[in-house]
Every structure is written in structure tokens, then in C-alpha cells.
Amino acid sequence: MxxxxxxxxxxxxxxxxxxxxxxxxxxxPQPVIDAVKHHLDLEAQIGGYEAHKAEDAMLDATYDSVARLIGARRHEIALLENATAAWCQAFYALPLKAGDRVITCQAEYAANYVAYLQRQKRDGIEIDVVPNDESGALDVQALERMITDRTALVTITWVPTNGGLVNPAAEVGAIAKKAGVPFLLDACQAVGQMPVDVEALNCDFLSATGRKFLRGPRGTGFLYIRDSWLQKLEPIMIDHFAAPWVTTDSYALRDDARRFENWENSYALRAGLKVACDYAMALxxxxxxxxxxxxxxxxxxxxxxxxxxxxxxxxxxxxxxxxxxxxxxxxxxxxxxxxxxxxxxxxxxxxxxxxxxxxxxxxxxxxxxxxxxxxxxxxxxxxxxxxxxx
The missing domain is CATH 3.90.1150.10 (Aspartate Aminotransferase, domain 1)
Structure with missing residues (x-):
């Protein structure tokens, strides 16, 4: 209770x-606020690099907290500045080409749909929209019929920004898995208000934010990438954190999901995100x-x-x-x-x-x-x- x-x-x-x-x-909640303020105060007292070093173990444990929240493993988690940045890292890394078909839902969020339109214009992909069933949710039977050998991605918003709807994400994931098509799930409005289990969802990629139902700080988000996809994707943009410069003419991408991060970020906000995850899990x-x-x-x-x-x-x-x-x-x-x-x-x-x-x-x-x-x-x-x- x-x-x-x-x-x-x-x-x-x-x-x-x-x-x-x-x-x-x-x-x-106050513990999240305290975590952010504590780290900012520490940075003010001893410096940003020094505060990071002093709090390294706690900050590194953010990956564990996010992974527990969604039933993933820590090496499958990348921490980003928001959900859209996380979603775009996955979407734009996928090697979609002319004629590839991307299936989405009628309640898709604007930030995602304009990305489809950009890749339609730039790369020649085609966009298929699944109709709704009689309740107004994505029609899973129609989705199954729409998948062809040209379908390269299934990508939907689980909980739209309005409409009160909860799309049948797990059923979508099962269909995509059966067809051998990758599944990118926008869980921005789901994380923090309902159970999220990436294995039950059968998603290959999942993006979310800290600021909504999770009650974390603004400026935080994360991306889940299934282990089997990690070595297949090269981020659209890298730096020497994502891909260390190993010789004068070569780099080596990280083995974990942090290949989708870059070197600089707000560690104070990460501290708050960790506490937000732990707070929700404790409740x-x-x-x-x-x-x-x-x-x-x-x-x-x-x-x-x-x-x-x-x-x-x-x-x-x-x-x-x-x-x-x-x-x-x-x-x-x-x-x-x-x-x-x-x-x-x-x-x-x-x-x-x-x-x-x-x-x-x-x-x-x-x-x-x-x-x-x-x-x-x-x-x-x-x-x-x-x-x-x-």
C-alpha cells in the first residue's frame, strides 16, 4: 500500500x-531534487571533472538503475539528453534504403513522423500506416497482413501524447519478431507509469525520457538497444568517447550501447535520473x-x-x-x-x-x-x- x-x-x-x-x-520528488543539487554543489566546490571522479561509482550505477527499470542489461543502455535524441540515434543508424518500407501507427508522434518524412525524402523509404481497430488502437491483424519482404522496420508510439491510448506494443513486438523485422518502440509516455519489460515487448530498440511519469529531471533520456543489434549499427554521429581513436587513421566503436553517447553530458542530471528510477522501483x-x-x-x-x-x-x-x-x-x-x-x-x-x-x-x-x-x-x-x- x-x-x-x-x-x-x-x-x-x-x-x-x-x-x-x-x-x-x-x-x-525531493530525493531527485537533492541528488541534482548535491552534484551541482560538489561541482561548485571542487570542479566538474573532480565531482565526476568523486561520484563515479554512483553515476555509473545509473545504467544499472535504468536497466532494472525496463528489464534490460546495463550494456544495452545509452544515456541521452532526451527521448527524441535517443529515438533518433536508433532510427538514423538503421541502414534504410530506397524502397524499404517502414510501418508505423496512426497515433504516431510528430517528432518521429517528421524523421520518417526526412528519410523518405533523403533515402527513398516508404511509409506504411497501420489502421486502427474498432477501439481506436493499432490493429494488430492489419499489421500482420501489411508486413512484406520489403518491410525493414516496425516503429510505433506505445502511449501517444494525447488520446489516453495504450497501443498493444507487446503484440506488435511478437509480430515483428516472427517476421524477422526490427522493432523500435517509443516508450516516452509509458516509462514511469506502467511496467516496461523489453523481453516481454520483444522490442529491439526502446526510447524514453526522465521528465514525464518517471519524475526525473528535464534533459535526461535513454535508449535501449538489444544486444544482438549492438555490433550491427554504427551511430550517425560519433566522437572519441563513442569510438576511441586507436591509430592515426582508425577508430574502434565501443562494444556497448554507449557508442550512441558522446563525451560531455550533465552528470548532475544523471544523478537525478538514477534516483528517479530507484524511487519508482521502490514504490x-x-x-x-x-x-x-x-x-x-x-x-x-x-x-x-x-x-x-x-x-x-x-x-x-x-x-x-x-x-x-x-x-x-x-x-x-x-x-x-x-x-x-x-x-x-x-x-x-x-x-x-x-x-x-x-x-x-x-x-x-x-x-x-x-x-x-x-x-x-x-x-x-x-x-x-x-x-x-x-
Missing amino acids: MDIERIRAETPGLKHGIHLLACGSALA GIEAIEERATMLADTLRARISELEGAKVLDLGAKQCAIVSFTIDGLDPHSTVTALRDKGITIGASSPDSTRLDAEYRNLREMFRAAPHYFNNEADLDALIVALKSQL
């Missing part, structure tokens, strides 16, 4: 208002998912009772992201008004998930994401605040 009062006491941001946007950048990811989903389901029901409100979430399984519109309320200006009242939610524009938005004729919508540190009083306050704007 979670001690919610202790968790809330360890979340200093709650003293300044109600935060219901874990899908954007969640409030960090229990299953317990986190249960509570966050319960709060989101409660919020959907409460919003549905508002005059003119429409909940826009899809899928047989839904997550802790709640998307909705309310007749007469502009999301952008309303979000600003609510922030002035000490309540934080967000707005999502159609260009973040353009395929889904155009298919469903969506306009700008509200986006709220309660997390396990929230309570029902927070939800009540949001409903009252929304009513006051009508």
Missing part, C-alpha cells in the same frame, strides 16, 4: 499548487500504474459530467492521460487561466499527432495527466476551476 501522504510530503511542488500534467514534465511500478489509472478513470468520469464536455480518449486499455474538449472553452487561454489559480493542466495541438487529428477531425484539446502523488481533492479542484470558466 502506497503511503500517499508521505509521497505528497516528498513532493515540494505540491506546496505551490495542483499539478496534473505528468505527461508533460511531472513534479520531481512498485504495478502500484504506480494502478493508482494513476484509477485517478485518470475518475477524472474522465467527472469531466464527462460537465456541460458541453467530450472525452476524446481511445483504446480498450487507457492510461493516465486524459484528453477532452469543452464547448465554449479555448484550451490555450483556459490553461493559462487555470495556472493563475494554481492548477496545472495542458493543451495539445493537432500538429503533435497529425494523422490521428485529421482522421478524427480533432482541434486543440485539453490534456490532463494525474499521477500517483495526486489525490481526488486535486481532481475536484480541477472540475470546480473548469466550471468557473464556463
